[in-house]
Amino acid sequence: MSIYNYVSIVSVLLLTLLILVQTRGASLGAGIGSTGEVNTERRGTDKTIYQLTVVTGLVFTLSLLLSVIIV
Numbered sequence: 001m002s003i004y005n006y007v008s009i010v011s012v013l014l015l016t017l018l019i020l021v022q023t024r025g026a027s028l029g030a031g032i033g034s035t036g037e038v039n040t041e042r043r044g045t046d047k048t049i050y051q052l053t054v055v056t057g058l059v060f061t062l063s064l065l066l067s068v069i070i071v
Contacts, residue, residue: 002067002070002071004063004064004066004067004070004071005067007059007063008060008063008064008067011056011059011060011063012060014056015053015056015057015060018049018052018053018056019053021049022046022049022050022053023046
């Protein structure tokens with residue numbers, strides 16, 4: 001296995017964990033019709049987790065592309 005495969009495996013596991021950890025400000029009922037604020041600004045740890053999720057998604061995508069192109 002190449003280094004790109006290891007990076008892909010680690011990044012997909014981390015990405016899954018980060019997605020599951022994220023919370024939304026609005027409850028599930030807000031999407032059904034209750035009054036809930038859907039567009040909220042991310043602050044604190046929520047913003048950091050969101051940014052880490054985006055970076056991890058980019059790392060995962062790039063590692064897959066590089067493994068396809070190089071190998």
